[in-house]
Amino acid sequence: xxxxxxxxxxxxxxxxxxxxxxxxxxxxxxxxxxxxxxxxxxxxxxxxxxxxxxxxxxxxxxxxxxxxxxxxxxxxxxxxxxxxxxxxxxxxxxxxxxxxxxxxxxxxxxxxxxxxxxxxxxxxxxxxxxxxxxxxxxxxxxxxxxxxxxxxxxxxxxxxxxxxxxxxxxxxxxx
Numbered sequence: 001x002x003x004x005x006x007x008x009x010x011x012x013x014x015x016x017x018x019x020x021x022x023x024x025x026x027x028x029x030x031x032x033x034x035x036x037x038x039x040x041x042x043x044x045x046x047x048x049x050x051x052x053x054x055x056x057x058x059x060x061x062x063x064x065x066x067x068x069x070x071x072x073x074x075x076x077x078x079x080x081x082x083x084x085x086x087x088x089x090x091x092x093x094x095x096x097x098x099x100x101x102x103x104x105x106x107x108x109x110x111x112x113x114x115x116x117x118x119x120x121x122x123x124x125x126x127x128x129x130x131x132x133x134x135x136x137x138x139x140x141x142x143x144x145x146x147x148x149x150x151x152x153x154x155x156x157x158x159x160x161x162x163x164x165x166x167x168x169x170x171x172x173x174x175x
Contacts, residue, residue, distance in 0.1 A: 002039040005084075007046025008166040012087045012108045014058070015167055016074045019093035019106075021063040046164060053138030053162060054169040057104035061095035064103055065126045068093040069119050089168070092117055103128065103172045104137075105152075110165035114144075116151035120172065123149035129174040137169040138162060 005013075010026060017024040028044070030036050036044075051058070070091030075083040089109030096103050105117050120128045131152055134145040141160040146153045156168065 001043055004039055004043050007043050007050070007164075009084045010043065010047055011050050011166040013074065013084045015093045015106050015108065016068070016084070016087070018058055018061065019063060019067040019095055046166075049164040050166050053164070054106075054167070056137055056171065057095055057106055057169040060098065061104065062098060062100075064094035064096045065128075066094060066119055069117070070108075090115070092119075094119070101174060103174060105170045105172055107168040107170075108166075110161060110168055111154070111156060114153060114155040116153050118151040120147065120152035121150050122147060124151070131172055132175045133173040135171045135173075136160070137171055143170070 001007075014024040014026075026047075028036055028040050068091065070087075072086045072088065072091050073083070074087070087108040089107045089111045091108040093106045093108065094103055095106075103120070105120070107115070118124060119126045120131060122128075122130075131145070131147040134143045134152070134154065136143050136156060139160050139162070141157040143157070144155040152172070154170065
């Protein structure tokens with residue numbers, strides 16, 4: 001991407017910011033005539049493709065009880081963009097709908113194997129409630145899941161992997 005932040009890193013940074021009730025602003029430096037170069041267009045195309053499938057987990061959402069879980073965090077402050085590149089599929093970020101009936105859990109990468117979201121366990125300090133359904137945004141493929149005291153176990157279909165797999169966004173209905 002020739003000196004520009006890759007779309008994956010932009011998506012991860014945006015998801016992290018939104019999960020913390022933050023605002024994400026992306027600056028695209030234009031030429032004097034207002035046009036942008038092909039590298040900038042490629043970055044925007046990647047962001048657009050991911051957002052077309054997963055925007056429900058971003059737009060009109062609210063922060064959940066915790067912003068996320070996982071081994072990595074984004075450092076705050078100016079010029080901290082490099083910390084985003086450490087984020088991976090074991091880093092989960094949360095948002096929720098306005099009615100508080102849906103939690104969106106976004107794995108910041110494409111999980112290669114089954115994983116557990118500890119914050120959604122029946123014994124978790126977050127007291128999430130009973131999970132009624134889990135859906136992978138952008139597809140009607142089956143998601144295998146089970147809520148236990150230790151967490152919400154998730155296994156995504158091996159047959160489905162989108163062309164833009166920067167983050168797997170799960171829509172989790174809670175009662």
